[in-house]
Amino acid sequence: MTERWTDERLDRFADKVDRYIENNNDRMDALSRDIQQLIQALYLELPNIKAEIHSIGEEAREQRETLHSELVEIKEITRQQAIVAQTQAESIRLMIEMLNRKQA
DSSP: OOOOOOOOOOHHHHHHHHHHHHHHHHHHHHHHHHHHHHHHHHHHHHHHHHHHHHHHHHHHHHHHHHHHEEEEHHHHHHHHHHHHHHHHHHHHHEEEEEEEHHOO
């Protein structure tokens, strides 16, 4: 046998539903406030984040320029050393030729 829904029982049930909705609304309001605070914090921090990213980009650019300059310098030193080595090799070859002529 099923129970009858009296006015009093319906009122109690409606009150429970209202309290449940109120509690959920309170939790939703609290969550909404928390999310709003997090968003505000993010907006406040955003300029710092952008500045950090910009700083990292500038640092990378400076390092790239430094490395490029060093590479150019190394290439020039290598070129000069090759010229010196070639000149020395030519001098040694000439000395050997002169020695060979003296011995001949």
